[in-house]
Amino acid sequence: MGQNLQNSERLRPIDLARGHGLSTQAIRNYEEAGILPAAGRTPHGYRTYTSLHAGALRAFLALVPGHGHRTATSIMRAVNQGATEEAFRLIDESHAQLLDDRRTLQAVESALRDLEPATAPGPGGGSEPAAVSGPGGTFIGPLAAQLGIRPATLRKWERAGLVRPRRDSRTGYRVYDEADVRDARLAHQLRRGGYLLEQIAPLIAQVRAAGGLEPLETALRDWRGRLSARGRAMLTGAAELEAYLRERG
Template sequence: MSNLRPADLAREHGLSTQAVRNYERDGFLPPAERTASGYRVYTAVHAAALRAYLALVPAYGYAAAGQIMRAVNDDDLDKALTIIDRGHAQLLRDRETLRSVRGAVEHVIAESGSRTDLSGDTRTIGELAHRLEVTPATLRAWEQAGILTPDRDPATGYRRYGATDLRDADLAHLLRRGGYLLDHIAAVLAQVRTAGGTDALAAALDDWQARLTAQGLSMLDAAATLSAYTTLRHAPPANHTHPA
């Protein structure tokens, strides 16, 4: 098996040689042998390990990719496969959540479009909280984050949620179910208000779908490269014959 230098592995992926050494230090690559002068000597096994790690990152994230490679290099395949299984289970949950959110969004849009007296459709904070099955404190937190912008009754000073607020509250509730953070929801709803519709939300859901698809494809690629690495790692050494 031919010897490789750190620079040879680094060049294939546009990395620095220090990054390759760091990956070995962190256990993502198997330990390299050293020459008498202390230089690292890598082989095709190390090159395959690096390909596998870099393919695992977009599929499962940096932390999980590192855990998988350390488990494989420790010959604990069951641990590595368990981490991989968790990643696939999370992707399936994300797909199911997205499907539910899309269906609910269509309902919200249809319901908003069916209102005939939009100016008179207002709710108090308690009424809106009851409708969404959240607490008034949650709605106040959404308001503080810029997600909701209710008017105030000039006589009482109480919050009054109009038709646009109801739409925004429904959409915020859906996006929270999809795992979005408050600051991201606020940015999406700001775009919805600026556009005067739900195009921004549709774009956010399309982006979410694209990210899930890309992750699924990355998982396929990672499976192939990891399988190639484990096969090469356990292959018997090649017999070298020398010409007479």
């Protein structure tokens, strides 16, 4: 009777593959990658799997959406090698990355909320005029004063691609239009949040591509949704992995 029970628990590669829309080659690849424990073999050399392999496959497929294919593979490989602490470390790293991504999103949203409509400073002293023709046009000195930074900082941001002022054809002075002032204010908020210039540059580029801050709200909502989906997927993956760990004993 025990032999019959053992035989009834045997699964073929196609049995594992069919329930998840996979190919039998994918099942073999997962085994070779260490995602699944080593298969048993029949006297004729055919692979046989059990409910333990089915649990490993469910755990892996549940881990992928939250952790990515590479990390999910490393987690399963560690578990199957008995290195559960390494598996937990990998999971912790994924959660830490998700938290860091959430903090980045929060910093960006905070920076956008803190942006006030830019207005050109009024006329003042100095070697440069305070404003030029065109809405929102201003020069480096007044803009630096408005932000509470040095003109040298604005020049540094220009070299990093964060602002792109044009040059006045008559005087050669840098002229910051409304979009430049917006980008400078956004860069200033993110720098205050501790972000590096190389981290800020891609965001500024996205603001420009979106045509301003308002269209960027859609991208931020999508970003927030993806982070939430990752967090939920991590919960699902954790449940399946826990079930697999219990079955392994």
